[in-house]
Each structure stands twice: as structure tokens, then as C-alpha cells.
Amino acid sequence: MTTTTDTDATAFTPDPADVAAMTTSRPAGHGAVRAYDWIAHHRDNRAGKEAVRDLGTGRSFTYGELDARVDAMASYFASLGVGRGDRVAVLAHNGVEYFDVQFACARTGAICVLLNWRLTVNELEYILNDSSPKLLVHDTEFVASAGELQRRCGIATTLEIAGGTPESPYEQALAAAAGGPIDRATLTHDDVLTIMYTSGTTGLPKGAMITHGMNFWNCVNLGIPAGVGLDTVHLNVLPLFHTGGLNCYSNPVLHAGGTVVLVRQFDPGEALALIGDPDQGITHFFAVPAPYQFMMQHPDFATTDLSRLRIAGVGGAPCALTIMETWMDRGVLLSQGFGMTETSPAAIFLDPGDALRKIGSTGKALMHTEFRIVNDDGGDCGPDEVGELWVAGPHITPGYWNKPEATESAFEGRWLKTGDAARMDDEGFVFIVDRWKDMYISGGENVYPAEVENVLYQIAGVAEAAVIGVPNDRWGEVGLAVLALQPGAEVDRQQVQEHCAERLAKFKVPADIAIVEALPRNATGKVLKRELRTQFVSDDAPKIS
Structure with a gap:
């Protein structure tokens, strides 16, 4: 029902002048280009052309x-x-x-x-x-x-x-x-159209401002190499609150005059049936790695007609080699790419023609994107040298809603610091090798340990808490909570999971716990998560199911 109420709840309502300042906190470089x-x-x-098929x-x-x-x-x-x-x-x-x-x-x-x-x-x-x-x-x-x-x-x-x-x-x-x-x-390209919240490293979400210009340039950047056009029929299985669902490739398809086919939630059997159905005519598909894995494990995968798929895009998390190879064996070259909410999201894209010889690469910069791989001294890395990936272009966010300090720290001049560790080979292909930040990706969703750790510290008996991402065959990564307990205290996995499930989304709940005497720290008291990864993420470490 529709309700209108006066409440006593306190909500921050910015002054219109403050809104204008927030939406132009960094110059986007488009001047007065009209939206x-x-x-x-x-x-x-084409008023009679099908735009949206809502299944x-x-x-x-x-x-x-x-x-x-x-x-x-x-x-x-x-x-x-x-x-x-x-x-x-x-x-x-x-x-x-x-x-x-x-x-x-x-x-x-x-x-x-x-x-x-x-x-x-x-x-x-x-x-x-x-x-x-x-x-x-x-x-x-x-x-x-x-x-x-x-x-x-x-x-x-x-x-x-x-x-x-x-x-x-x-x-x-x-x-x-x-x-x-x-x-x-x-409106102009600099006006904000959408706010998408991403988890912050401090445990509080940040609202990335997505402008009209970012939307447009993503359509150009991604739509051209993905072959999006009037005859495109795109099956969208990712949630539309996520940049991958809304912008890979739904918005580019609507920009081009194609058709977007929507399902409420992903089901591997249903997705295969839709792709294989000639009456649906699906030409484009995009997902994070997990749906591709679930689909290839489905009994109908071997017999589904995949021949009408022109583009099958994958992003949002590193894609395992076995997923790439299994789909290739069925004649589908997964087109990998790199992006983030703040880049609207497409920034780097691997052309399907290079998929076989450059497995594991996210490709090269898209037409309207620049990137650098920067070393600890702020200089550019050489071939195969690992550094932090920085990106720039007209599709980059002007900043975070209500968070000027977070906006300032995310940029170096016009360059957005992605927080991802990358290298570039001698042909200019980019490989994402790790993340500078502690964030891990579970089933395509970003999880920031600080938020989970804040909840873990609420459990009676927990003296210290750290969360790291550990490999998982189904979800890519899941959380491992490493806990040091107060003297005489006892905590088990079920207790931890029940406590977290009441306060966090399911994908953030740690899959397992490990009890240690004390967390490793450096001289300033910072937890050394790299030592935890060495201890728990290795060939000899117990696997998390």
C-alpha cells in the first residue's frame, strides 16, 4: 500500500546547495554536455519494438x-x-x-x-x-x-x-x-542519476554517485565491443541493484534499442532453458563466475543449445580457469573484464578473439578509459611488475555521497585508485593478481572484513577478531573468522554464524572459525592478515566447505 506519514525518525536532509556541491565534488570533465x-x-x-520482457x-x-x-x-x-x-x-x-x-x-x-x-x-x-x-x-x-x-x-x-x-x-x-x-x-552529463552503495573498508557503506555521463560512456565503452545493437536480446540474471545487473548489459541494450529479458532471481536450470530456447532468442548474457559454475554443474548443461549466444560476459570476481575451459569446450568464449561500481562499471575488457591465448587476463583498456599500474613510489610499473591499478576517464564517479574525505582519498588527481593489484604483460594485457585492500568477493558480492569484525566483537568471550577470505569451490571465496578468546571463554561456529546472521547479510556471515591464542600484529598494533593467509590459505590448510 501507499502510505504517507510524519515520523519522529531523524534523517539527514542536505540543503539543495549542499546537494549541488556533493554532485560536483570532483570535476567530471564534460562541461555542459546535455543528457x-x-x-x-x-x-x-520504434515504439512497437519490445524493450523489456519481464519473465x-x-x-x-x-x-x-x-x-x-x-x-x-x-x-x-x-x-x-x-x-x-x-x-x-x-x-x-x-x-x-x-x-x-x-x-x-x-x-x-x-x-x-x-x-x-x-x-x-x-x-x-x-x-x-x-x-x-x-x-x-x-x-x-x-x-x-x-x-x-x-x-x-x-x-x-x-x-x-x-x-x-x-x-x-x-x-x-x-x-x-x-x-x-x-x-x-x-540535465547534463554531470548530474547524478543513481547512488549505488558499496561496503566501505571502515565497515560503513559508501554511496558511489553515478552520473548521466557515466551511464552514457559505459554504453559506449561496453556496448561497442560487446556488439550491443537493435537486434540484441540480453538475458539479465544478476540483481538490478548491482552495477553488473543494471549496466552489464541492460542499460547499454536499452540505450541501443534492443531487448532486455528479466528474471526475478537466478536459477541455473531456468537460465540454461532460456538460453537454449529459440523463441527467447537470447544473444547476450553476463554474470559473475558463480552462476557460470552453477550452470555448468547442472545436468542440462551438456545438452543445452548455446549456439545463439554471441557474447557471454564475466566479471565481478576472478574467474577460475576450469570455468573458462568448461564453457570453451561447449563453444562459448567467456569475455572477461574488469570494472567496479565507481567505474560504471566497464574499464578493461578482453576481446573474445584473445580469450584462448590470454586466459586469466581481463584484457585491455576500453576505448574511453585510461589506466596505470603504479608502484609503491608512485611510478609506472614495467611489464609483469605488480602494482596498484589506477583508472581514469569520463565514466569514473565524481565521488561518494556525503563523504568528501572518502572521495579525496580515493583519487590521485584525476586517477581513481582501485585498490586492486595488477600486472601488465609485454602485449599490454592486464591481469588482476590480488587486492591491496582486505576485501574479498563471495559469490560476486564484495565483503569488507572490518564490518564483519565489528559484529564479531559483540560476541561474549571474543578478545580479538580478524576475517579473511579463503578459497571456496562454490562461491569463489568465503569468510574465515580468526578469533582469540578471553581466558576461559568458549565459542563455536554455530554460535558465531547465528550471531552474525542476525546482523549481517548471509553472504557476509563467516563460513568457519579458527581459534588462535593471539592475532599476529606489527609494532604499531595492526593485525598482519598476510600471516593469517599464510597460515590458513595454503595447500596444507583445512578447506572451508
């Missing part, structure tokens, strides 16, 4: 129909007083509603805040108090969470999707708003 309306363009040129609800929308939905959502914004610079949050599984909201924001100058539905209410509370949305759009599944978040964060209005039926509050709101006034905004 254009993609969906309106396709309405004028979760069995609905299909042409560009003309999608344009009408976007207009109705923009009119609904106006009825709520949501305008330029205001935030609209989405807490939902994949559906056409993501595109309704995103492109309505693009028309009105509002900013969409995409929420990870895996997070707990406590985790979402911080994000929503930081971004201060006026409207929260949510699935029925999250109605209880939405109500609690509305109370805690002072959100004026919530809108329930309820499965996309005509009787749902969401669809009724669109129907009522259709034909109403719209506060259209003239």
Missing part, C-alpha cells in the same frame, strides 16, 4: 509502453513533490519497475538509490539515513522491512509493487498519474 532521454528517442523511432510477471513492454510507464512514474513523482535532486529508493527483486524509476529519475532530475535486498534492516537503515529518500518503492516480500525503515528513517512515502498486478498499489499509482503534469528537468 538525453533514451526511451523517448526509441518511442519516436517474473509474464509481461512484455514495447518502447512505447515503457515510455508511457516512465511518464506516469515521473508524474507520480511530481504529485509527491519529488523533484530534481530528491532521492527515490528501490528495494525489490528484478522487474520492469527498476527501469520505470531509473528513467523517470532521468526525466525529472531525481536520483534513484538502489538497495541490496540481501541486507538486513539495520544495514539498510544506515544507507537510507545517509541518502534520505522521499519515496521507497518495494516488493511485497519486503513490506515489513519497508515499514520499519520508513519509521526509522523518516521516509515520507512507500509504494508496494505487489507482483505487478493491475490491483497492486504500484500499478494503481501509475494508472492514476498517467497524463498528469511532469516536472521535466534539463
